[in-house]
Amino acid sequence: MSVFIIAEAGVNHNGSTKLAKKLIDVAVKAGADAVKFQTFKAENLVCQDAQKASYQKITTPVDETQFKMLKKLELDVNTHKELILYCEEKKILFLSTPFDLDSIDLLNNLGLEIFKIPSGEITNLPYLRKIGNLNKRIILSTGMSKLDEVEDALEILIKAGTAKSKITILHANTQYPTPLCDVNLNAMLTMKNTFGVEVGYSDHTLGIEVDIAAVAMGASIIEKHFTLDTQMIGPDHKASLEPNELVQMVQSIRNIELALGSREKKPSPSESANILIARKSIVASCKISKGEVLTKNNMAVKRPGTGTSPLHWDQILGQRASKDYKKDDLI
Numbered sequence: 668m669s670v671f672i673i674a675e676a677g678v679n680h681n682g683s684t685k686l687a688k689k690l691i692d693v694a695v696k697a698g699a700d701a702v703k704f705q706t707f708k709a710e711n712l713v714c715q716d717a718q719k720a721s722y723q724k725i726t727t728p729v730d731e732t733q734f735k736m737l738k739k740l741e742l743d744v745n746t747h748k749e750l751i752l753y754c755e756e757k758k759i760l761f762l763s764t765p766f767d768l769d770s771i772d773l774l775n776n777l778g779l780e781i782f783k784i785p786s787g788e789i790t791n792l793p794y795l796r797k798i799g800n801l802n803k804r805i806i807l808s809t810g811m812s813k814l815d816e817v818e819d820a821l822e823i824l825i826k827a828g829t830a831k832s833k834i835t836i837l838h839a840n841t842q843y844p845t846p847l848c849d850v851n852l853n854a855m856l857t858m859k860n861t862f863g864v865e866v867g868y869s870d871h872t873l874g875i876e877v878d879i880a881a882v883a884m885g886a887s888i889i890e891k892h893f894t895l896d897t898q899m900i901g902p903d904h905k906a907s908l909e910p911n912e913l914v915q916m917v918q919s920i921r922n923i924e925l926a927l928g929s930r931e932k933k934p935s936p937s938e939s940a941n942i943l944i945a946r947k948s949i950v951a952s953c954k955i956s957k958g959e960v961l962t963k964n965n966m967a968v969k970r971p972g973t974g975t976s977p978l979h980w981d982q983i984l985g986q987r988a989s990k991d992y993k994k995d996d997l998i
Contacts, residue, residue: 670882670920671867673762673783673890674699674913678740681901687746688753689895697913698921701760703783703890704750706774709737711767722843723902736902747777771797779803786810786841786869789820799827806888808869810839814861821862831864835888838881839869843906850877856884871906875916882923889920946972949983951992959988966998974998 674694680687687704694702719733727736742750747763754761764783765771771794774782782801786808788794798805805824809817817836825831838855850872859866867888868881878889894907908916928935934942952967959965961983968977974997975983983998992998 668887669700670886670924671701671888672699672917672920673701673703673888675703675869675890675892675907677703677705677892677903677907678737679892679894679899679901679903679907680704680740680742681899682739682741684746684749686895687742687750690893691750691753691757691759693893693895693910693913695757695759697893697910698917699759699913701762701781702754703762703764704742705740705766706742706747706763706770707737707766708769709734709741711769713737719902720843722906726902726905727900740901744773747773751777765798768794768797771801775801775803781806784808784820786812786839789816792823795820795823796827799824799829802828802830803833805829805834806837806867806890807834808837808839808890809858810841810869814857817858818862821864835865835867836862837867837869837888837890840871843871843903844873845871847872847877852877852881852884855881855886859885873906875908875912875919878916879919879923882920883927889916891916943972944970946970947977948972948974949977949980949998950974951994951996951998953994955988955992957988957991961986961988961998969995 674697676687676690676694680690691702713733715732715734717733719727719736723736751761762779762781762783763774764785765774766785781804782798783806784798789809789812807820821834824834836858838852838858840849842849855866855868865887867886868878869890870878871892878891881889892903892907893913894904894909897904897907897909947968947970950967950969951965953965955965963984966983
């Protein structure tokens with residue numbers, strides 16, 4: 668099954684429908700499977716005086732609260748409809764992460780079949796129950812979580828009515844950008860082996876190398892932030908890929924998929940012709956007369972592999988030559 672690549676536009680539209688459509692165009696050009704935004708009402712998401720994350724303080728005005736920052740980044744219902752239609756025209760899947768209960772309803776009413784749960788909601792019981800009750804496909808991010816918290820969230824979603832087979836867990840780290848020493852990509856495999864579900868990776872590192880590694884380790888979903896320009900004002904631009912980097916990431920993932928192949932160990936079509944050239948056969952190391960005993964002194968192993976395999980050396984040893992051989996003749 669092909670890796671499902673989510674180009675995470677997030678809030679990098681800066682509240683502009685025009686910019687949002689440009690981001691969709693970039694995701695389409697890169698070959699991503701889906702482009703994902705974020706759906707929220709600032710009033711439902713955050714208290715008026717809540718502080719911003721440390722990375723947000725660096726990338727947004729210092730005197731701006733988290734509430735004010737998010738209020739500017741809301742997308743209303745009509746904008747959602749417009750972007751969904753645009754994605755349909757461009758033949759890319761529209762996704763959005765709901766951050767509150769009303770936003771879950773909004774996206775469900777708009778017909779979304781996949782619900783992405785962000786890391787910050789993994790301990791939000793009412794939220795998890797509401798999404799679990801929909802019995803839709805779920806992508807669960809697990810940044811900031813311990814293994815038992817992931818287990819609790821899974822249990823809530825399943826008990827609420829979602830089949831376990833519909834849930835994919837994403838390993839994640841919520842620091843923007845994530846230091847490589849904090850990625851802990853092996854934890855993705857721990858969750859796969861512990862819970863028996865599909866896993867993937869939601870990446871906030873700089874560059875694309877960790878995404879490629881995750882695919883090689885078995886990630887079935889990759890989610891990555893992208894932007895039109897990392898120098899734009901906004902909380903997530905600096906930790907996002909630029910358009911050319913997104914293209915490179917998608918192509919690299921597709922190349923790795925091809926390279927992974929099947930689990931069967933056998934000669935590939937491209938190397939099969941090399942078998943007769945690179946392998947060896949039993950040959951005469953000197954002139955051998957008919958009836959002469961074949962010994963280690965008059966036999967050798969040389970290329971090509973068109974004769975008797977040297978695996979049969981012991982069986983040939985001690986037999987008498989059935990004909991005359993010149994040096995290097997195949998025996």
